[in-house]
Amino acid sequence: MKDMRPAGRMWHLYKMGGLTPALTSMFDAQSAQQMAFIRSMLKEQRKDSLFEIPLHAMEIVVFDLETTGFSPYNGDEIISFGAVSVIGGEVQTQDTFYKMVNPKRKIPDEIIKLTGITNEMAGDAPDLIGVLSDFLEFVQQKILVAHAIGHDKSFLNSALWRTSKVSLSHRVLDIMMIAKWLMPKRKNLGLDSLLHAYDIPVTVRHHALEDALMTAQLWSRFMEEIRARDVDTLGDLYALLSHH
Template sequence: MKDMRPAGRFLHLYRMGGLTPAIASMFDAQNAQQMAFIRSIMKEQRKHSLYDIPLDTVELVVFDLETTGFSPYNGDEIISFGAVAVQGGSVLEEQKYYSLANPKRTIPSNIVELTGITNEMAEAAPELIQALSGFLEFVQRKILIAHGTGHDKHFLNSALWKTSRIQLQHRLIDTIMIAKWLNPKLPSYDLDYLLDMYEVPVTVRHHALEDAVMTAKLWSKFMAEIKARDVLTLGDLYSHLSK
C-alpha cells in the first residue's frame, strides 16, 4: 500500500511525473509555478559563462535588500527588493524592479524608522515567493552587484532555500571589494563615504531601489578607473579582485 501522507505523496508524484507535479501537490498552483520558475533560473545560471565578455557590454543588475535585521538564520526576513539594470558602465534607470515582501513577523521599530516600511505596509505586501520570483524574473542570468554582498547573499540564499530548496547560482560583484582594490587606503568603505567621495548625489538612503540606483551610479564611476587599469573583461576583474 502506497504511503499517501504528505511526504509519501510528494515522493510518489516525484517518481511518477517529476519535480513540478510533486511541488504542485504540496503548494497552491501559483506558488508551485513560481517555485519551478525559480529553480529553472538557478539551473540555467549554472550553465552560463560570462568571463570572456567585455566589461563594456556585460549585462548586470545592481540590487539592494531591506531586511528586518542582520541574521536570516535567526528569524530575520527580507522586507523589500530593489534592482536596476546596468550595461557596461551605463545605468539603465528605466529598467528597474521594486517590491515589498511580507516578512510574516513584526518589523522592529528601529527598522521601521530606518526604512520607512511600516508593519501595515508589510502585511499588505506580496508573499516572499512572489517578490523573489519577480526579482529573479527581472535579473534572469545577469551578473549581480551589491554593496557588501555578504549580507544580501545570505538573505537571498535563505529565501531561495525557504521557498524553493535551492541556492543562489549567480555571480556576484561587491562594490566594497572594488573600492578597496581601487583605493586601498581609504578610512571607510561604507556607501555614504563612497557616494560622497565619487560625487554621486544622495536621494533616499535605506530604500532598496534608491540604494540600488545610487550603487549603480557608483559602479559607473568605478568603471572609468577599472578600464584605465586595462581591465577589460569580467574574468580580468575577478582575477584582480581575488589577489
C-alpha cells in the first residue's frame, strides 16, 4: 500500500511526474513555481567558471538585508532586501532592487527604531518565497557582494533551505575582507568607519537599499585601488583575499 502521508505522496508524485507537479501538489501553484525557479537558478549558478573574468568588466550585485535580529536559525527573519547592480567599478544607480518581506512574526521595537520598518508595513509585504524568487531573478548569475557578508549569507541560506531546500551557490565577496587586505593596519572596518574614510556621504543607514548603494560606492573606490595593484581577474582577487 502506498504511503499517502504528505511526504510519501510528494515522493510518489515526484517519481510519476517530476519536481514541479510534486511541489504543486503540496503548495499553491504560485509558491511551487517560485520554488522551482529558485532551485533552477541555484543549480545553474556554478556551471561556468568566473575566475577568468576581468575585474573591469565583472558584473556584481551589491546587496543588504534588514532582519529582525542576528540568528536566522533561532527564529529571526528577513524584513527587507536591497540591491544594486555594478559593472566593473560603475554603480548602475538605475538598476536597483528593494522589497520588504512579511516576517510572520513581531518585529522587535529596537529593530523598528533602527530600520523604520513597522509591523504594519511588514504585515502588508509579500511572503519570503516570493521576494526571494524576485531577488534571485534580479541577481541572475552575478557575483554577490556585501559588507560583512557572513550575516547576510547565513540569512539567505536559511531562507533558501526553508523555502526551496537548496543552499546559496553564488560566488560572494566581502567588502570588509577587501578593506582588511587594502588597509591591514586599520582597526575599524565597520561600514560607517569605511564610508567616513572614503568621504562617501551617508544617506540613510539601516535601510537595505541605501546601505547597498553606499556599499557599492565603497566597492567602486576599492576597485580603483585593486586595479592599481595589478589585480586583473576575479581569480587573482580570490587568491589574494584567501591569505586574509
